[in-house]
Structure formats: structure tokens, C-alpha cells
Amino acid sequence: MLLKAEPMRVLGDPDEPRLTFSDEESETSRERFLLVDGKPAFELSFWCGTCQILFQRQQGSTETFSAEGDDPVEAFGGLLPRGDYQPLLLEIRPRLVQPSGPGDYFAEEQVATWGLESFWGLPVYPRTPYYRTFETAVDPDAHLYEFVVPMVPPSWNERAQVDKYIAEPGADPIVAVSVLDVSRPASDDVSDYYTHWALTHFLLDGHHRLQAAAETDFPVRLLSLLAVDFGTAAQSLVARIPGLRAQDPQPRTPAA
Incomplete structure (x- = not known):
């Protein structure tokens, strides 16, 4: 559920943001990363537009974040690289997934x-x-998938804190920086050909609350700072996210 979409804002530290997006070009590919203090935290989808969606944890993803201030958008925005961001307030019902699991x-x-x-x-x-x-x-040939990716795995969370939020969920939103990546395979010789839109939220604050919500199937509010400049999707596609996120959930039926 989309609760609120604020106007696009320029946010970020122009000098030394703690989180940055970068790409490295080699002879065979142009790789993208989310960096924390200059160290790769997640490898992201390639820029090619036909490559698989990717968020793969790296060794720089070892801590969570917090920020103080009356305006959480500005406060958490100060951790990020300078650019245009679309703040979205969402209500989510998270479901924890294990790699290669159901x-x-x-x-x-x-x-x-x-x-x-x-x-x-x-x-x-x-x-x-x-x-x-x-x-x-x-649309008939494209589907949006949304993910929340913790900066540290749930196994690092303190059980007492998770139980606390199960008992008292709280009203403050958890916070993430987000990117939109859009890709489709280069060849249509596949069993289920369509364009994948991946809205990926990298969780900054609220790891215990998110785990508690997943364990109880209880909704939690997510403040997303959607980075317009740092996903593979064009700005015109990013602009569609508030409208798409206001739709009812619609699982995709695989092609026969």
C-alpha cells in the first residue's frame, strides 16, 4: 500500500556520504555497487538492460544506520550521495526468503x-x-517485484529486540535507500519472456522491527528514499513507481 508520495527532493552529502553508488568498467562488463564507507556492500544489476537482476551481498555490508532530526527524509538523506530522490511512505507485509528456498x-x-x-x-x-x-x-509484458534487503542478515539481530517489537510494534517507519532496475533478456528464446522491474530497498534502519513484522505477518511502514539517479531505469520509469505502488498486489501467472 502506498501511504504517501512526497515531491522529489535533492538530498545527500556532496562531499563525504557514507553510502555511495559506483560502477567499475572492465573488458567484459560494467559492474555496479552500493558502497558503505568506500567498501562494496552489494553488487547490483549490470547496466546492460538485458542482464539478470542482482543484489549480492559483499564484505562491506556489516552495519546498520541511524540518523537524528525532525525530518527523517533529510536526516537519512544526509547519509547518501547527492542527487534526486523520491520519498515514498509504504505499508508492507514482509516475507523472509532464504536463497534457493521457497x-x-x-x-x-x-x-x-x-x-x-x-x-x-x-x-x-x-x-x-x-x-x-x-x-x-x-503492463502485459512487464512485472514489478519489490524486495527489502537488510544490510546485515536477520541472524545478526538481537532476539530480545525482535521480541520487544513483536509485543509493541511501534509506529515509526523503518528506512531504506532504494533503486529501480529494469531488465529483459536479450533473446526471446526463454520459457517466460517479459520485462522485470526490481524495486529494491536497502534497509538502513529498522532491522529488528522488520524481522518482527515478518514473523507475525504484521504490516510495517517503510520510508523509501528512491534514488532517481542511481538505478538502471530511466527517470520516466522511476516516475511511474508511486502509481504502480498504489495498485493492489497482483502475482504474475507464468507463461504456459
Whole structure:
């Protein structure tokens, strides 16, 4: 459920943000990363527009974040690189997914479209549990999937804190920086060909509350700072997210 979409705002630290997005070009690919204090925290989808969706945890993803101030958008925005952001307040019902387990996007929907990785002969492996929260049709040939990716795995959370939020959920939103990546396979010689829209929220604050919500199937509010400049999707596609996120959830029926 979309609770509120604020006007787009310029946010971020122009000098030394703690979180940044970068890309590295080699002879064979142009790789993207979310960095924390200059260290790779997640490898992201390639820029090619036909490559598989990706968020793969790296060694720089070891801590959570907090920020103080009356305006959480400005407060958490100060951790991010300077750019345009679309603040969204969402209500989500998170479902924890284990890599290669039931409901894993990478082992199910992605394999149906792209197949297994050609070299490894395996699905993409995100190296982290993550939460699935929402999906809906974009149009007859495209589907939106939403993920919340914790900066540290749920196994790092303190059980007492999770139990506290199960007993008293609280009203403050959890906070994430988000990107929209859009990709479709280069060849239509696949079992289920369509365009994948991946709205990925990298969780900054609220790891215990998110786990508590998943364990109780209870809704929680998410403040998303959607980075317009740092996903693979054009700004015109990012602009569609508030409207898509206001739709009712609609699971996709795989092609026969």
C-alpha cells in the first residue's frame, strides 16, 4: 500500500556520504555497487538492460544506520550521495526468503526468464536472506517485484529486540535507500519472456522491527528514499513507481 508520495527532493552529502553508488568498467562488463564507507556492500544489476537482476551481498555490508532530526527524509538523506530522490511512505507485509528456498525470486521467476547462470549452472545467489513484500503488473509484458534487503542478515539481530517489537510494534517507519532496475533478456528464446522491474530497498534502519513484522505477518511502514539517479531505469520509469505502488498486489501467472 502506498501511504504517501512526497515531491522529489535533492538530498545527500556532496562531499563525504557514507553510502555511495559506483560502477567499475572492465573488458567484459560494467559492474555496479552500493558502497558503505568506500567498501562494496552489494553488487547490483549490470547496466546492460538485458542482464539478470542482482543484489549480492559483499564484505562491506556489516552495519546498520541511524540518523537524528525532525525530518527523517533529510536526516537519512544526509547519509547518501547527492542527487534526486523520491520519498515514498509504504505499508508492507514482509516475507523472509532464504536463497534457493521457497519463494526465492532468483531461483524461481528469474530462472524462468533467464535460465541458470551459464558458467555455474546455478541460479544467481544473493548471499543474504531478504524480504519479499509486493508485486504487481506494469503492463502485459512487464512485472514489478519489490524486495527489502537488510544490510546485515536477520541472524545478526538481537532476539530480545525482535521480541520487544513483536509485543509493541511501534509506529515509526523503518528506512531504506532504494533503486529501480529494469531488465529483459536479450533473446526471446526463454520459457517466460517479459520485462522485470526490481524495486529494491536497502534497509538502513529498522532491522529488528522488520524481522518482527515478518514473523507475525504484521504490516510495517517503510520510508523509501528512491534514488532517481542511481538505478538502471530511466527517470520516466522511476516516475511511474508511486502509481504502480498504489495498485493492489497482483502475482504474475507464468507463461504456459
